[in-house]
Amino acid sequence: MSDSALAPARDLLARGAPQAAREWLQANPPRPGDAAEHAFLLGVCQLQAGQPRLAVAPLEHCLALDPSHINAANALATALHLQGNNARACQVLRLCLEYRPAAGECLLNLGRLLEMDGDHAGAMAAYGRVPAATPALSFPAGLRHATLLSRMGQTEDALALLRTLTPEPADELRTLRQLQGEILLAAGRAPEAEALLAGATDARQQLLxxxxxxxxxxxxxxxxxxxxxxxxxxxxxxxxxxxxxxxxxxxxxxxxxxxxxxxxxxxxxxxxxxxxxxxxxxxxxxxxxxxxxxxxxxxxxxxSAPLAPxxxxxxxxxxxxxxxxAMPPATTLPQPRARHDGTLRIAYLSPDFGDHAMGHCLRSFCRHHDRRRCHITLYADSRDDGSEVRRQLRREADAFTEVYGLSDGDLEQRMARDGIQILVDLAGYTRGGRPRLARRPGSPLKVLYQGYPGTLGRGLADYALVDRHVCPPGSEAHWAEALIRLPDSFFLLDSEAPAVPLLEAAELGAPAAPVVFACFNQTWKVDAQAMALWQAVLAAVPEAVLWLHAETPAVAAALTRRAAEAGIGATRLHFSPGTTRPRYLARYRHVHAVLDTPLYHGHGTGADALGMGTPVLSLQGEGFQARVGGSLVRALGLPQLAAESAEAYVATAIRLGRDEAWRQALAADIRRGCATDGPLGTRRRVRQLEQAYARIWQHHRAGLAPASCAVEGGTATEDEEKTA
Incomplete structure (x- = not known):
């Protein structure tokens, strides 16, 4: 069989028929001289069929026969990337480049993989080699290089690089102008982007x-x-x-x-x-x-804006x-299937059942639900990310249903068939949420919980699960939902998380200082008030440094400038980008105390720090989002970490920096409180949730409208405050 004899398989692949191509290849074994190409095409068949795992073996066989096979190297790198193995994918491309240094496509793909893994210097080096290796790929490599420079905050360098490119077809010219507009917008230069794109007739440019x-x-x-x-x-x-x-x-x-x-x-x-x-x-x-x-x-x-509740x-x-x-016309919902076990059928809906802050908080909660009282369904509204978190949730729920891609109407039909009585919305108005779901006659009661720190507005949910600190008496006016106040804290965290690796400070890029304060919140939560508070603390604790999250050097430079304006020297700050969750959690072992942001507290990050035994100090604000830190530490019996004034915040932070014995005592209290049966423990919180659900359902069965109440010590009592 000559290479041209493989043309039928190539033709089938070009027509989008990988199954037929694979069958043809299996029916026509290769001759010795065609074995590498035959194996390559088999691998491509599996890739096109959406089976990257099955593509690996034939592609590896091809490269064993011909290590310089550029297309096989790129295809194998793609298959490995789709399985989450970027490190191995990079090895494959580097090996091919040893045989074919001018393989521009391998360099381009290597740059993309390195960029995904956060190796920005390596990615830029790979993109920079492409023009000399393969001049025909100079334009796409330049676009990728400029995009990365922009993301790193090097806007002028990115725009200068784009000016060196020579687009030839009209499509390339449109792409170049589009990217220039995107870079200007991302850099906060909207007037320049407007001037560049004014009067655009191309749809994408007109959108920009x-x-x-x-x-x-x-x-x-x-x-x-x-x-x-x-x-x-x-x-x-x-x-x-x-x-x-x-x-x-x-x-x-x-x-x-x-x-x-x-x-x-x-x-x-x-x-x-x-x-x-x-x-x-x-x-x-x-x-x-x-x-x-x-x-x-x-x-x-x-x-991120200072709006009143x-x-x-x-x-x-x-x-x-x-x-x-804008809701589509109502459809008739099917009758729920009969139930004879007397359990409440509870469904939790989220796009974040996976490697996400919400997924990690919920990781082990299913196992603690009392199956004599509740049947638990998880509706996963996102693609499977292959994470262990998702696998554990799938194992431990009574039912785990993939609903990503379903319309609201189809999901409502599914909930009706499943007999769901209470739907717990864990997303609200966050990305991937379905805020108008379950608003038709016959839909389950809808409860807003944890994922979104505010009301959805009138008519979109029946209840919100909160506590007395995040929603003190009088806050009902800021909510359209009836409020169910849980004891302790509303927050559900995973008190049975996997062990965190023991890593040295140097391995984690931690600062070397006698006292390390930290705040790993997203940088949009940092404002002038936070900087002023931190300046006062650092001035009083001269041996301390502040460890902050900054995704790029440009963001770190911007925060350093703002800190200087507040009187904080650059040597008092230390920045680190995001990292894997185990390494992120390990950082807290090298932090003496977390200084939270007043505008919007660290919700997941605050719970993570406490879970690692690290004290978290917060200043209590007006809205829910600015009171979560206080909710967590008050549940632990540590109200001194929930400062009610700027003066108290600074004074407590100074003591945290100076009093090692007190810090150690706090850490011991925090660890006890975060144990499974402690005030922030998973088992205890789930029992309180079950009491809340029972109270909600009892109220509904009595024909009563949603009303605020408080769950106290395993029972529910009516609030003394009036429901708004």
Whole structure:
């Protein structure tokens, strides 16, 4: 069989028929001289069929026969990447490059893999070698290189690199202009992006133009540009990437001007542009356009703006009204299947059942539900990420159902068939949420819990699970939902998490200082108030340093400038980017205390620190999001870590820095409180949740409207406060 004799298999692959191609190859064994190419095509068949695991063996066989086979190396790297093995994929590409140093496609793919793994220097080196190796790939390599420079905050270098490229076809020219616009938008240079893209006729560029207009609160022209762009390319838009988030728009509906505005300004305040916060808050609160069914995507970004709880409630009501008005016509829900065991059928819905902060919090909670009282269904509204967290949740739930891609109507039909009585929404107005789900007659009762720190607005949920600290008496006016106040804290964390590796400070890039304060919150939570508090603490504890999270050197540089303005020298700060969860948790062993951000407390990060026995100090604010830290430590019997004033925050932080014996005593109390049966333990919290669900269902069975109540010591008692 000659190489040309393999043409039928190639033709079948080109026509998208991998199964037929594989059958042809299996029916036509290779001759010795064709064995490598034959094995390569078998591997491609498996890749095209969505079976990367099965593609590995034939592709490895091909490379064993011909180590310089460029296409096989790239295909094998792809198969390994799809299985999460980027390290091995990089090895494959590097080995091929030893035989074929001018293999530009291998260099390009190597750069992409290194970029994904956070090796930015290695990625840029790989991209930089492409033009000399394969001049025909100079343009795509330059685009990737410039994109990475932009993400690293090196905007001018990225734009300068793009100016050196020579696009030839019209498509390349459009792509170049588009990337220039994306880089300017991502850098907070909306006026320049607008000038570059004004009058664009290409749909993607027009979308970016609309986003640039929205970023400047030019609402009407932004709405027009966004709408026209969305209508021009219905088949392409699902593949477009939002330059402000790095996420694909996917099948989502038209982004609203408010959504673009909030995404832009949240990104900028996360880079230290704090002067924009007041404009951000003012323009968002006064948004003049009629609400649309996509405005709710702005909700979480707005927590980076200083809005009063009453304003957040008003905005949420507007979003809820728009969502309900746009709801498709009602369909008849099927009758639930008969149940004879007397258990409550509870479903938890989340897009984060996996390697995500929410997934880690919930990791072991299913095993503690009393199956005599509750039947637990998990509706996983995301693709399987292959994580151990997802596998454990799947094993321990009574039912684990993949619902990603289902419409709201189809999911409501599924819940009805499953006989769900109470739906616990763990997403709310966060990415991947379904806020208007379960609002039809016959739908289960809907309970908002943990994932979103605020109300969904009128008509979208029946209850919210909170506690007396995050929602003190009088806060009912800021919620459309009836409030169920749990004892201790509302927060559910995993008190049975896997052991964290013992790693030395140097291995983790920890600062070498006698006292290490830390805050690993996302940088959009840091503001001028936080910097002022930290300055006062560091001035009083001269041997201390502050360890902060910063995803890129540019963000670290911006925070260093802001710190200098507050009087904090650069030597008092230490920055680290994100890392794997085990290494992130191991960092807390080298932290003496966490100094939380007042604007928005560390919710998952605060719970993580406490789970590692590290004291967390927070200043209590006005809204739910600024009171979670206090909820956690008060549940542990440590109210001194929930400061009610800036003066108390600074004084307590100074004591944490100076009094080692007190820190050790606090750490011991924290570890006891985070044990399985402690005040923050998983078993205890699940029992309280079950009491809340029983109370909710009892109230519903009595024909009563949702009403606020408190769960106390395993029983539910009516709140003395009136329900709003």
């Amino acid at each position: 133009w609309g986003m640039a207009l929205a970023a400047q609160a030019r609402w009407e022209p932004a709405r027009t540009a966004l709408g026209e762009a969305w209508e021009r390319a219905p088949g392409e838009r699902r593949h477009w990437t939002n330059p402000l988030t790095g996420q694909a728009f996917g099948p989502a509906p038209l982004p609203s001007p408010l959504q673009c505005f909030t995404g832009y300004h949240r990104q900028q305040v996360g880079r230290g542009e704090w002067a924009q916060r007041q404009t951000f808050a003012r323009e968002s609160a006064a948004y003049p356009l009629a609400p649309t069914a996509t405005d709710w995507h702005s909700a979480f970004a707005l927590f 009453a304003v957040r409630r008003r905005l949420a009501d507007r979003w809820a009204d728009a969502l309900l008005a």
